[in-house]
Amino acid sequence: MTRPTDDLRDDPCRPRHYRPPASAPVPPEGPAQDAIELSHTRLLITGALFLLAFIVIGARLVEVAGFKAGDVHFASSRAAAKPLATRADIVDRNGVLLATTLDAPSLFANPKLIDDKRGAARKLAAILPKLTESEIYERLNSDKSFVWLDRRLTPRQENAVNRLGIAGLQFQGEGKRVYPEGHLTAHVVGYVGVDDNGLAGIERSFDQTLMRGDQPVPLSLDVRLQYILRSEIARQMTEFKAIGAAGVIMDVRDGEVLALVSLPDFDPADPGAASPAELFNRAALGTYEMGSVLKIFNTAMVLDDRVATLGSSFDATKPLQVGRFVIHDYEPKKRWLTVPEIFEYSSNIGSARMAAEAGADRQRAFFTRLDLLHAPAFELPEGTPLYPNPWRPINVMTIAFGHGVSISPLQLAAGASAVVNGGVYYPPTVIKRTDGTPPNGHRVISATTSTDMRRLMRLVVEGGTGRLAGGSGYLIGGKTGTAEKDADGHYETHKLLSSFLGVFPINDPRFLVLVMLDEPHGDVRTSGFATGGMVAAPAVKRIVMRMAPIVGIPPIDQNSPEIRRSLMVGLPNPQGRKLAAN
Amino acid sequence: MNFARTDRSAVAQWWWTVDRWTLAAVGGLAAFGSLLVMTASPSVAIHMHADRLHFIVRYFAVLPVAMAVMFAISLQNPRTVRRIAVVGFVISLTLLIATPFVGVEILGARRWIEVGGFSLQPSEFIKPCFAVVCAWLFAKSREQPDFPGQWIAVGLFAVILMLLIRQPDLGMSVVVSAVWFTQLFLAGLRIAQAAMVLGLGAGGLAAAYFTLPHVTSRVDRFFDPASGDSYQVDRATDAFLHGGLWGVGPGEGTIKQSLPDAHADFVFAVAGEELGLFVCLVIVALFAFIVLRGFTRLLQENNLAVVLGASGLFVQFGLQAVINMASTLHLMPTKGMTLPFLSYGGSSFLALGLGMGMALALTRRRFGGEPT
Numbered sequence: 001m002t003r004p005t006d007d008l009r010d011d012p013c014r015p016r017h018y019r020p021p022a023s024a025p026v027p028p029e030g031p032a033q034d035a036i037e038l039s040h041t042r043l044l045i046t047g048a049l050f051l052l053a054f055i056v057i058g059a060r061l062v063e064v065a066g067f068k069a070g071d072v073h074f075a076s077s078r079a080a081a082k083p084l085a086t087r088a089d090i091v092d093r094n095g096v097l098l099a100t101t102l103d104a105p106s107l108f109a110n111p112k113l114i115d116d117k118r119g120a121a122r123k124l125a126a127i128l129p130k131l132t133e134s135e136i137y138e139r140l141n142s143d144k145s146f147v148w149l150d151r152r153l154t155p156r157q158e159n160a161v162n163r164l165g166i167a168g169l170q171f172q173g174e175g176k177r178v179y180p181e182g183h184l185t186a187h188v189v190g191y192v193g194v195d196d197n198g199l200a201g202i203e204r205s206f207d208q209t210l211m212r213g214d215q216p217v218p219l220s221l222d223v224r225l226q227y228i229l230r231s232e233i234a235r236q237m238t239e240f241k242a243i244g245a246a247g248v249i250m251d252v253r254d255g256e257v258l259a260l261v262s263l264p265d266f267d268p269a270d271p272g273a274a275s276p277a278e279l280f281n282r283a284a285l286g287t288y289e290m291g292s293v294l295k296i297f298n299t300a301m302v303l304d305d306r307v308a309t310l311g312s313s314f315d316a317t318k319p320l321q322v323g324r325f326v327i328h329d330y331e332p333k334k335r336w337l338t339v340p341e342i343f344e345y346s347s348n349i350g351s352a353r354m355a356a357e358a359g360a361d362r363q364r365a366f367f368t369r370l371d372l373l374h375a376p377a378f379e380l381p382e383g384t385p386l387y388p389n390p391w392r393p394i395n396v397m398t399i400a401f402g403h404g405v406s407i408s409p410l411q412l413a414a415g416a417s418a419v420v421n422g423g424v425y426y427p428p429t430v431i432k433r434t435d436g437t438p439p440n441g442h443r444v445i446s447a448t449t450s451t452d453m454r455r456l457m458r459l460v461v462e463g464g465t466g467r468l469a470g471g472s473g474y475l476i477g478g479k480t481g482t483a484e485k486d487a488d489g490h491y492e493t494h495k496l497l498s499s500f501l502g503v504f505p506i507n508d509p510r511f512l513v514l515v516m517l518d519e520p521h522g523d524v525r526t527s528g529f530a531t532g533g534m535v536a537a538p539a540v541k542r543i544v545m546r547m548a549p550i551v552g553i554p555p556i557d558q559n560s561p562e563i564r565r566s567l568m569v570g571l572p573n574p575q576g577r578k579l580a581a582n
Numbered sequence: 583m584n585f586a587r588t589d590r591s592a593v594a595q596w597w598w599t600v601d602r603w604t605l606a607a608v609g610g611l612a613a614f615g616s617l618l619v620m621t622a623s624p625s626v627a628i629h630m631h632a633d634r635l636h637f638i639v640r641y642f643a644v645l646p647v648a649m650a651v652m653f654a655i656s657l658q659n660p661r662t663v664r665r666i667a668v669v670g671f672v673i674s675l676t677l678l679i680a681t682p683f684v685g686v687e688i689l690g691a692r693r694w695i696e697v698g699g700f701s702l703q704p705s706e707f708i709k710p711c712f713a714v715v716c717a718w719l720f721a722k723s724r725e726q727p728d729f730p731g732q733w734i735a736v737g738l739f740a741v742i743l744m745l746l747i748r749q750p751d752l753g754m755s756v757v758v759s760a761v762w763f764t765q766l767f768l769a770g771l772r773i774a775q776a777a778m779v780l781g782l783g784a785g786g787l788a789a790a791y792f793t794l795p796h797v798t799s800r801v802d803r804f805f806d807p808a809s810g811d812s813y814q815v816d817r818a819t820d821a822f823l824h825g826g827l828w829g830v831g832p833g834e835g836t837i838k839q840s841l842p843d844a845h846a847d848f849v850f851a852v853a854g855e856e857l858g859l860f861v862c863l864v865i866v867a868l869f870a871f872i873v874l875r876g877f878t879r880l881l882q883e884n885n886l887a888v889v890l891g892a893s894g895l896f897v898q899f900g901l902q903a904v905i906n907m908a909s910t911l912h913l914m915p916t917k918g919m920t921l922p923f924l925s926y927g928g929s930s931f932l933a934l935g936l937g938m939g940m941a942l943a944l945t946r947r948r949f950g951g952e953p954t
Binding site for chain 1: 631724767827884907913
C-alpha cells in the first residue's frame with residue numbers, strides 16, 4: 001500500500017522545513033480510500049461532540065465555583081458546620097443564675113503521634129484525676145488514631161495539658177452545664193445528660209427552648225425564699241428525724257411558685273450519684289393523703305354551696321360509726337360544734353357530717369373545679385391524683401378530713417391559694433409571669449366565702465391546732481394536717497404525714513407557705529407529738545418571719561381595732577356576743 | 583532531553599516521531615495527580631484506619647510502572663501494538679471470565695482478582711486491548727469483504743458486555759459500549775443502522791435502570807436529591823464553592839476531609855477546593871487537548887485500522903474523563919469511574935499506561951515501510 005520512502009528517511013541532511021507527510025505518501029484507492037475518508041469525516045463529528053462535552057464541563061465549573069456562592073441549595077452544609085448554639089441559661093425571678101453553660105473542652109489523643117506513651121500517661125495522670133496512669137497508658141497504647149481521654153476539662157486542666165506540649169493531644173470544644181446554686185434548686189431546675197440533653201426538671205421540659213439558646217429562661221423562683229424554705233424544712237426534718245419533707249411558697253394572687261423544695265435532694269452536677277429517693281420530687285410528683293389541711297376545701301365547699309353557714313352546728317359528741325369504719329376526733333370536744341369550731345379544732349366528726357350534708361356530687365364537682373382530680377398542666381412532672389371510683393358515701397366522709405384522695409403538695413397549695421385569694425383559681429407555674437397581668441384564672445368560690453375562710457384560718461392560728469404558727473408579728477392564718485400514712489390498706493398510727501399550710505398576711509393574702517414532713521417523730525419538746533401543728537407550724541412561722549422583710553411585708557399590731565375588725569368571724573356565739581378571732 | 587536527528591536508535595526515533603505535545607499533556611496530568619493524591623488521600627486513609635501515607639505510597643509505586651509501560655509500548659510499531667493487544671485481550675478476557683469464580687468481592691461487586699499480592703481489575707485491561715483488536719477486525723473486514731471481522735467483533739462485544747454486567751459494572755459497560763459503537767460508526771456504519779444500535783443502547787440503559795437496584799437509586803438521587811443520600815455530590819459541590827476562583831491552596835482544603843472518595847472518584851472536587859476554578863479549567867483543557875489533538879493527528883492517517891484503534895483509545899480516555907468530571911459536577915448520576923492520571927487506582931493506572939502507550943504508538947509519525 002505504501003511507496004518506499006527511503007530517499008527521505010536515509011537523508012539526515014534533509015532541510016528541516018521539508019516535512020514528510022504524516023503517513024504513507026500514496027493515498028489508497030477505491031473502496032479503501034472511501035472508507036478512510038468516511039472515517040475522517042466521522043472522526044470530525046466525534047471530535048466536535050467531545051469538544052462540546054468539555055465546554056459544557058468547563059461552563060459548569062465556572063457556574064459552580066464562580067457564581068453559586070449565594071445559592072441556598074449549596075449552603076446546606078455550611079449551616080451544619082456552624083457551631084451549635086450554647087444552651088441557654090436558667091435564672092430565677094430576679095435574674096440570679098441557676099444553670100449556665102461554660103466552655104469545657106474534651107481531651108482526645110491520636111496515639112500514633114505520641115512517641116513516649118509511658119511518659120505521656122504519667123504526665124496526664126497528674127492532671128486528670130478521673131483516670132489512673134495505667135488506664136491512660138492502655139488507651140494511648142492502641143493502634144487507633146482517635147481515643148477519648150477525658151471529657152469536660154476545667155480551664156486549669158486545659159492549660160496544664162497544653163503546657164505538656166505533647167503532640168497528638170487535642171481538644172474538642174464542648175460546654176459544661178453548671179448549677180451555681182447546686183442542691184438548692186435541683187428539683188426545679190433539673191439536670192442534663194452527658195450530651196447536654198435535658199433529663200429532668202426545667203432542663204427537660206424546656207429542652208427545646210434552652211437548646212435554641214437565644215435568651216435565658218426566667219423561673220418564678222426567688223432563690224432567697226428558696227434558701228429560707230429549704231433551710232427551715234431541713235432543720236425540721238433533722239429535728240424530727242423525718243424520712244423526707246417538702247415545701248412550697250406560692251404567690252396566691254397568680255399561682256407563681258416562689259420556692260419549691262423537696263428533701264432529700266441531690267447535686268444536679270452529679271445526678272448519677274443520687275438515690276431514687278433523692279431524685280424524687282415530693283412537692284410536685286409525690287401524691288399524698290394530706291389529711292386535715294383538706295378541711296380548707298371541705299369547709300369552703302359547704303359555705304360556698306350554702307349547705308351550712310358559719311352559724312350551723314354539727315354533732316361531735318361521740319365518734320361517728322359509718323359501716324365498719326369509726327371516725328374519731330384527735331382532740332375530742334364531746335359536744336356539738338359550730339362550723340368555725342370544727343375548723344379551728346380540726347374535728348373529723350364534724351367535717352364528715354358537713355360533707356355528708358353536701359353529698360358526693362357536690363364534693364366531686366368542687367374538687368374538680370379546684371383542679372385536684374387530675375395532674376395540672378405544670379412545667380415539672382406532676383403526680384396523678386388518686387381518688388375513689390365509685391365515689392361512695394364513706395369516701396365523701398373521709399375525703400372531708402383528707403383521707404381517700406391523694407394529691408401533690410403543689411396541688412394543695414394552688415387550690416388553697418384560690419380559696420384565700422378572693423376565690424379565683426390560677427394554674428400553678430414555675431415560670432415567671434413576665435407581662436405583669438395575672439393569667440386567666442377561673443372563679444371557684446365567691447369572694448364572701450373566701451373572706452370567711454381567711455377568718456377561719458386565722459382562728460386556727462389564734463387558738464386552734466395551729467397555735468405554734470402564731471406570735472410572729474405577722475398575720476398568719478392556716479390549717480394543720482396530720483395524716484396517718486396508708487400502708488397496705490390500713491392506716492398506721494405511727495407513720496404520719498404532718499403539714500401546715502400557712503397564708504400571710506391573712507387579712508390581705510399575698511403568700512402561701514406549705515410545709516410537709518414525711519414520717520416525723522415527736523421528741524421531748526413536743527412531748528412526743530408529731531402532728532402538723534407541732535412539727536410543721538413552727539417552721540412556717542419562722543419562714544414567714546425570715547421572708548417578710550425580703551418581700552416587703554411590715555410587721556403588724558394584731559390587736560389594733562382595724563385588724564381585729566377585719567378578722568372578726570361574724571356569728572353569734574352561744575353566749576350571745578361576737579366571737580372574735582383572738 | 584535531546585537526541586541528534588542522526589541518532590537511529592529506537593529511543594531517538596521515538597523522540598522525533600512521537601507526539602511530544604500529548605506526552606507533555608499526560609505529564610501535566612500526572613503532575614496534578616501526584617499533587618492531589620498527597621493532599622486528598624491522607625484523610626481517606628485515616629478514615630479507613632490505614633496509614634496516612636497508604637495511598638500516596640501506592641500511587642508513587644504505580645506511577646513509574648505505568649509511565650514505563652506507556653513508554654515501552656509507545657516505542658512499538660502498529661503491528662506490534664496489535665499483537666500486544668491481541669495477547670493482552672486473550673489474557674484479560676480469560677481473567678475476566680475467571681473473576682466471578684476466583685475474584686474478591688468489594689462493596690458488593692466482584693471485579694478484582696488477587697495476582698501475586700496485588701488486586702487486579704481485568705476489566706480495566708480489556709478496555710484498551712479490545713479497542714485495538716476491534717479496530718483491526720473492522721478494518722480487516724473492510725479490506726477483505728469475505729473476512730467476517732465485524733461479526734467476530736459483535737460476538738466478542740456481546741461476551742464482554744455480558745461478563746461486565748454480571749459483575750455488575752455498569753460504568754465499565756457503558757464505556758466499552760460507547761467505544762465499540764464509535765469504532766463501528768467510524769468504520770462506516772450506515773446512519774440507519776447507527777440509529778438502531780443507539781436505540782438498543784438506550785433500551786439497555788433503561789433496562790439497567792429498572793432491573794439493577796443500585797442504578798435505580800443513583801439515577802433517582804440525581805434527579806431528585808431529596809429522595810436519598812446525595813452526600814458525596816453535595817460535598818463535592820461545596821468543595822468547588824469553597825475553592826472559588828483561586829482555591830484555598832494545596833493541602834488547605836477542609837471539605838475534602840468529609841469526602842469518602844476524595845482520592846479516587848471525587849479527586850476533581852479536591853482540585854476544585856484547593857487549586858480553584860482556573861486550575862480546574864486547565865485540567866479540563868489538558869483532557870480536551872489530548873483527545874482532540876489525537877483526533878487531529880488521525881485525520882492525516884491513511885491506515886483504517888490505525889484510525890479506528892487510536893480513536894477508540896482516545897474516545898475511551900476522553901469519555902472516562904468526561905463521565906468522572908460530569909458526575910462530580912452533578913451533571914449526571916454518579917458513576918464509579920476514575921479520572922485518568924489524577925485518581926488513585928492501581929489497575930486503572932496501569933491500564934491507562936497501556937492504553938495511552940498504544941495510542942502514542944499509533945499516532946507516531948510513521949514513514950512508509952513500518953509494518954502496520
